Amino acid sequence: MLESNKKLIYILPFVLFIAMTVLLYTGLGKDPTKLDSQLIGQPIPAFEKTLLLSPDKTISEKDVQGPALVNVFASWCPACYHEHPYLMQLTQSKTVKIYGLNYKDKREAGLKFINDLGNPYDLILFDDNGRLGVDLGVYGAPETFVINSDNKIVYRHVGIVNLDVWQTILKPKMFPEANEQQEQGAK
C-alpha cells in the first residue's frame, strides 16, 4: 500500500467527522416549526371573501392595497389573544394599514373576539373554509404577512407580533426606503 494512501485513510474519518459536525451545528438552534414561505415576491392570491363585520359584502384581492400588514387570527388561537393588544396599539399610531384574516372560524366567535378586544383592522376578511389561508400557505395562527405597494408578499412572520417584532423585523421590510434613509441619516 502506498504511504500517501495510508495517510488518506487515517485522515478520512477525521474529515467526515468535521463535515458532520459543521452540518449538524448549523442545524442547531434552528426552529424546525418555522417554515419558509413559498410566496415571497408573489402577488397576494386571488380571493373573494365576505367581510366579518358585514356578511353581505364581498371583496376581492383588488380591494386590498399595500403597503400593509395582513394578520391571520382566529378566536380558537390562544396566542392571538396575546398579540391583540399590541395590534390595537400599532393601529393607533396610524402609520400602518392592517388587514385581518379571520381564519377557519365561526362568524359569531370571530365577532365576539373583535367586540371583546377591539378592532385594529381596516378590513376583516372572513375565511370560514380556510381556502384563502391555504392559498397564503398559512399553517398556524397568528401569522402576519407584509405586503408592499404592488400588493406583493414581502415577508411572512409566524408567531405573535409585538413591539420588538414590529420594529426589528416587520417595519424595515415594509418601509425599506425609510429604513435606508434613517441609516444614512445616522451616518
Place this chain on the structure above:
Amino acid sequence: MSILNRFLVVVTLFLASTFVAASIQVYHFEDPEKEKRFAHLTQELRCPKCQNNNLADSDALMAEAIKDIIYEKLKAGESDEEIVNYLKARYGDFITYRPPVKPSTWIIWFGPFVFLVIGGFAIFRFVASRQTKDSPIQTIEVPEDNKAMLEQWRNEVDASEVENNETESNKIDVADQDNVDNDISARSNAK
C-alpha cells in the same frame, strides 16, 4: 371509591372516547378509486402545522382545510400530481414526506450509499491487509519426520469422535456407517 367503581369509571371513559373519535369528519366518494387516492394522498402528505403527522392522522383545523381542498380537487378530476404541486406551491417541500432529488437533498438520498461504499471498501482493505505476507498470521512448515506423528494424532482424534457419537446418539457421523448399523441393530434387539 371502591375498586369496582374505579373500574367502571375507566370503562365509561374509554367508551366516551370512542364516541368522540366517531364524530370526526368523513369524506364520501362515489368512486371507490378516488376514495383510495384520497386515503393515499392524505397519508403521503404531511400536516404543515404538525412536525411529524400526516394529514390523515391530524385533527388540526388547517389539516382539515387542506383535506377539504384535496377532496374537492379529486372530485373535480385533478390528478394526484396536480394536487401535490398545488400544495407544494403553497407549503413547499415540507408538505410531502418524499423530498425531491436536488442538490440540497443529495445528502439524504445518496449519503447512506456513499457511507456504505466507504465502509465496505474499508472492510475490504482491512481483510486484504491481514492476508498479505507481512501479517502476523503465518503458516507453519511441518517437518518431514513429524508427518508420522501427525498421522497418529489424527487417528486418535477420529477415534475419540467415534466414542462421542456412541454416547450422543443424536449426532451420527455419516462417515461412520458401520457404527450406525451396529447402533440400529442394537436398538432393534432391545425391542
